[in-house]
Amino acid sequence: SQKIEQNSEALNIQEGKTATLTCNYTNYSPAYLQWYRQDPGRGPVFLLLIRENEKEKRKERLKVTFDTTLKQSLFHITASQPADSATYLCALEGAGNYQLIWGAGTKLIIKP
Amino acid sequence: NAGVTQTPKFRVLKTGQSMTLLCAQDMNHEYMYWYRQDPGMGLRLIHYSVGEGTTAKGEVPDGYNVSRLKKQNFLLGLESAAPSQTSVYFCASSSLAGGTDTQYFGPGTRLTVL
Numbered sequence: 001s002q003k004i005e006q007n008s009e010a011l012n013i014q015e016g017k018t019a020t021l022t023c024n025y026t027n028y029s030p031a032y033l034q035w036y037r038q039d040p041g042r043g044p045v046f047l048l049l050i051r052e053n054e055k056e057k058r059k060e061r062l063k064v065t066f067d068t069t070l071k072q073s074l075f076h077i078t079a080s081q082p083a084d085s086a087t088y089l090c091a092l093e094g095a096g097n098y099q100l101i102w103g104a105g106t107k108l109i110i111k112p
Numbered sequence: 113n114a115g116v117t118q119t120p121k122f123r124v125l126k127t128g129q130s131m132t133l134l135c136a137q138d139m140n141h142e143y144m145y146w147y148r149q150d151p152g153m154g155l156r157l158i159h160y161s162v163g164e165g166t167t168a169k170g171e172v173p174d175g176y177n178v179s180r181l182k183k184q185n186f187l188l189g190l191e192s193a194a195p196s197q198t199s200v201y202f203c204a205s206s207s208l209a210g211g212t213d214t215q216y217f218g219p220g221t222r223l224t225v226l
Contacts, residue, residue, distance in 0.1 A: 004151065004154065031211070032212055041219075043116075043217030044202075044215075045217070046214040046216070049213075049214065085116050089155070091155075092211070094211065099170060099171070100157075100215065101157075102147075102154030104154045105154070106154055
């Protein structure tokens with residue numbers, strides 16, 4: 001079955017630097033991959049969706065890459081701000097069904 | 113436009129008690145989902161629905177039942193609560209199938225089973 005690996009250790013980044021989070025998967029390559037943000041005590045909020053034929057997707061200060069050869073997605077936040085501190089979740093479509101398979105998330109801390 | 117709402121926000125149950133969690137969405141979405149989130153683990157799908165009157169099992173359905181009598185509502189029931197069901201429960205909805213579209217989440221229900 002598909003497994004998703006995200007760094008379980010918190011990532012500490014200095015304000016203004018670029019934060020890079022990693023999402024690795026182990027089995028088949030999904031046609032779609034999504035990134036969500038989750039703040040403490042709240043539900044996840046959608047950020048970006050990337051398709052397998054899209055190597056890169058951008059939205060304001062956010063950038064996602066999708067490498068089906070490496071079975072990896074990278075999520076970048078440029079010019080990071082303390083308000084970007086949150087847990088970021090990676091999710092892949094399940095094989096042949098309506099489900100999303102979720103990573104456990106990486107906690108990002110942006111220090112002033 | 114409230115999006116996805118969940119009630120209650122918090123609940124404490126004793127082992128063996130039953131309860132129903134209510135999810136409502138006002139976006140006219142066909143697809144609705146119930147997840148549980150436990151520390152150190154990704155969201156796990158309990159049950160989902162692809163339209164009014166339909167339900168299907170997800171990854172961890174045991175001990176839970178669901179109903180979707182109206183398109184905007186998706187109910188999650190615990191018939192006989194167990195401590196292993198202590199978790200945060202999230203409801204979500206989407207316009208298209210799970211992997212191909214944004215999922216919109218409710219604020220969650222924190223359930224403790226003693």
